[in-house]
Amino acid sequence: MKGSVRFENVTKKFGDVVALKPLSLDITPGTLVTLLGPSGCGKTTTLRLIAGLESASDGRILIGGEDVTHLSATYRKVSMVFQSYALFPHMTVMENVGYGLSVKGMSKAEVRDRAEAGLETVGLKGFGARLPSELSGGQQQRVAVARAIVLEPEVLLLDEPLSNLDAKLRRHVREEIRQIQQRLGLTAVYVTHDQEEAMAVSDRIIVMKNAEIAQEGTPFDLYDRPASAFIADFIGDANLIDVEITQSGEPTEIALLNRRLTLPLSSKATGLAKLVVRPHHIRLDRDAAADRLPAEITYAAWLGNSVQYTLTTPVGSIFAIGAPQPLPFRQGDTVHLGFGLEDVRLVPA
Known part of the structure; x- marks a missing residue:
């Protein structure tokens, strides 16, 4: 099914270090699922495996029903929003948003039209001529989201997208990201170590500990029916x-x-x-x-x-x-x- 993500007993090892124990999960199309947990728990490794930035040591990864286990990142229908935004400082906002489309060989007119539509989607219409340095942190983050969504991915991946923002701005931008995801019906996988952030944006949360799933469910399920002392203490x-x-x-x-x-x-x-x-x-x-x-x-x-x-x-x-x-x-x-x-x-x- 378009936009679905499935892991079948996926493991990841770096030499003798087990970064991810056998993991099976299903992400329903059109939902926002958060991978939550302390540093070193395996959440970012899981995200990078979906993106194709890491290769699985064992098991199968399916996106939209297609086996992408051995497919490189270039050929996967996913887009990623990085923690650092990763904007090109010498390019305008418009050029940043349209960069991926240009690489795909689209005409300049089509790139411009889609980039303008992407900026309008994230509330930055009219900002295309500016440089990233002329934007606030929250605006730069929205440019990164626009750059990702104009590629029309089946799955949008967000790696600690708000960690560089102050507390008040984090709350504002997370609301915007959630609204964009719901409005476009995107499947999104969101990584954070902030439990409040996870509860605010997620349809479902997967809490990870020691390279495996500790518990998964809706924010309410995890808060009201914790399965362990770790979950009770971590979620609220x-x-x-x-x-x-x-x-x-x-x-x-x-x-x-x-x-x-x-x-x-x-x-x-x-x-x-x-x-x-x-x-x-x-x-x-x-x-x-x-x-x-x-x-x-x-x-x-x-x-x-x-x-x-x-x-x-x-x-x-x-x-x-x-x-x-x-x-x-x-x-x-x-x-x-x-x-x-x-x-x-x-x-x-």
Whole structure:
């Protein structure tokens, strides 16, 4: 199917170093899928294998149903947006966008028309005569996107495309990239180590760790139903508390310190586990209660859109986020914390 990407037990080795363990995945046409993970996890290697910039050591790669495993990058129907933008500084914006079309031997008139249409698509109509040095970082990134999409690729690849931009501009440009991808119905594979960025743009996220897939799913699935402590901690902030499952099934009973809690969720086995509590699900109160833990506030900060606390508790350090209001608690205060049992999750210890 046009625009689909399929890996069948693909591996990549650099000498004795295994950069990618046997990997199988399917990317649906017209979706934006993000490869997310820490440095060295294999995400960029996977992207370069799709692009044809690296060759697979084993397995098969299919794009649009065609086996491209041994096909060079030149003959694959993909375009790549690089982290560094890779614009030619001596060429105008128009020349940069049309460069790939010129290399393909198109007429000057057709190159001009398609380059102008590409610039209009990314909101840079009228910028064609400028040099890259005369543009902001966000505008340069959009030129790089325009250069990629005018080639009409089946798959658009984006390698850490926003890493050179400041935080506010990153948010703006990622929205633009997502809108362009959806408007054109492009299949896109996006690489980042920024989990917030991944959640903001993706139809599906593939989280990688140690050269293999740790978990994949929609942003909501990964956040609300993490399969491991690594995923819970990597996708959004999480407090991981040691507990013991004393009764499996649904509901599940756990032991937390000297307390017995019944959780409205399902578990398959008894034994040690980690309780996942998101910071915004934690409630702080002055008063003690049977279902609350004593805590001392060791750090408190008002950040405008939230209040953040670090607390010392009998189960370890806890991070909590409260509503944006003048600090109700301050460093050194003794409080008691609780959380809704319906809001927590369990992952293997």
